[in-house]
Every structure is written in C-alpha cells, then in structure tokens.
Amino acid sequence: VSIGVRLIDRADAPTLAALHAACFTSAWHADAFAALLAQPGSFALLAQPASDTPAMGFALLRVAADEAEILTIGVVPAARRQGLARALVQAGAHQATDLGAKHLFLEADAANTPAIGLYRSLGFEQAGHRRGYYREQSGTLSDALVLRAALPLVLK
Numbered sequence: 534v535s536i537g538v539r540l541i542d543r544a545d546a547p548t549l550a551a552l553h554a555a556c557f558t559s560a561w562h563a564d565a566f567a568a569l570l571a572q573p574g575s576f577a578l579l580a581q582p583a584s585d586t587p588a589m590g591f592a593l594l595r596v597a598a599d600e601a602e603i604l605t606i607g608v609v610p611a612a613r614r615q616g617l618a619r620a621l622v623q624a625g626a627h628q629a630t631d632l633g634a635k636h637l638f639l640e641a642d643a644a645n646t647p648a649i650g651l652y653r654s655l656g657f658e659q660a661g662h663r664r665g666y667y668r669e670q671s672g673t674l675s676d677a678l679v680l681r682a683a684l685p686l687v688l689k
C-alpha cells in the first residue's frame with residue numbers, strides 16, 4: 534500500500550468541502566475553501582490510500598512569514614488509522630518549509646484523542662492552552678490546545 538498525497542488548487546474546493554463534511558459536524562462550504570485557497574500562502578493537499586482509490590483525506594494550511602498553520606485536516610471515518618493524516622501533516626510540513634516557514638502550529642480540542650495522538654506522534658509540543666475555547670453541540674465548553682513543531686519536521 535502506498536499512500537499518495539498531492540497538492541491541489543481552487544478547482545478542487547468541492548472535493549475539500551465534501552471530505553470536510555464527512556469528517557466534521559459543522560460543514561464548510563466549497564466557496565469558503567476556494568476563498569481560503571485564494572489567499573497568499575494558503576495551500577491544500579489530498580491523500581488517497583492507493584493510486585486506484587479516491588481521495589479520503591485532506592489538509593488546508595497557511596504560511597504567513599515564518600509561521601505555518603494547519604487550518605483544518607481530516608480523514609473520512611472508513612479510511613482512518615492507515616497513516617493518511619500522518620502523510621498529510623508530513624507533506625504539509627514539507628511544503629510549508631519550502632515556503633519559508635520555521636514553525637508549524639495548529640489548534641485542537643484537548644478532548645480530541647485521535648488528533649492529539651497524531652500530533653504527539655509527529656513530535657508536536659504544547660505551546661498554549663485555551664480554556665473553554667470550543668462549544669460542543671451539547672453546549673458544554675471544552676479546552677483547546679495550541680501545538681507547535683519546529684520545521685523541517687524531524688521524525689523520531
């Protein structure tokens with residue numbers, strides 16, 4: 534099995550929106566992805582588990598000066614735990630490094646065990662803790678963690 538990750542452009546905004554909707558409860562419209570991709574320093578990636586399968590994971594990142602940020606990332610439930618997200622973060626970190634970024638940041642719900650596990654496995658460290666930052670659908674508040682990794686990403 535060889536995971537494929539490729540850079541995409543604004544024309545693929547509908548694919549990003551469809552994958553995002555399969556991963557998150559609050560969907561982002563394709564126009565929102567197209568607008569984000571029109572901004573300087575923004576780029577998006579799609580991941581497919583093999584060359585003959587459709588894209589099942591996506592990531593959207595932005596580089597500003599020497600800092601990069603993962604704005605959103607997801608893998609559809611049926612394709613999880615196969616290394617797609619890890620491949621997306623690695624490819625995103627590589628592209629961000631090429632664009633001049635020295636650090637890669639992201640924000641995750643402290644209760645999002647898969648996401649925190651993913652970033653920890655890639656060497657990200659906690660750079661901040663925002664209490665009561667997210668409001669769950671139930672109305673309860675949950676904390677956000679800001680995680681950071683130095684670029685280029687060095688795998689341990």
Ligand SMILES: CC(C)(COP(=O)(O)OP(=O)(O)OC[C@H]1O[C@@H](n2cnc3c(N)ncnc32)[C@H](O)[C@@H]1OP(=O)(O)O)[C@@H](O)C(=O)NCCC(=O)NCCS
Nearest residue numbers: 606607608613614615616617618619641647648650651654
């Ligand atoms: C978080 C998410 C992107 C991970 O995608 P994935 O393709 O399944 O992740 P990978 O297979 O690349 O996993 C890489 C590592 O992350 C960690 N990890 C992933 N899923 C995990 C889980 N359910 N529990 C614990 N650790 C997990 C593991 O360390 C894993 O390595 P391993 O499989 O060798 O043990 C996916 O669960 C998802 O889309 N969730 C919903 C959207 C979301 O929360 N996005 C992140 C917002 S910050």
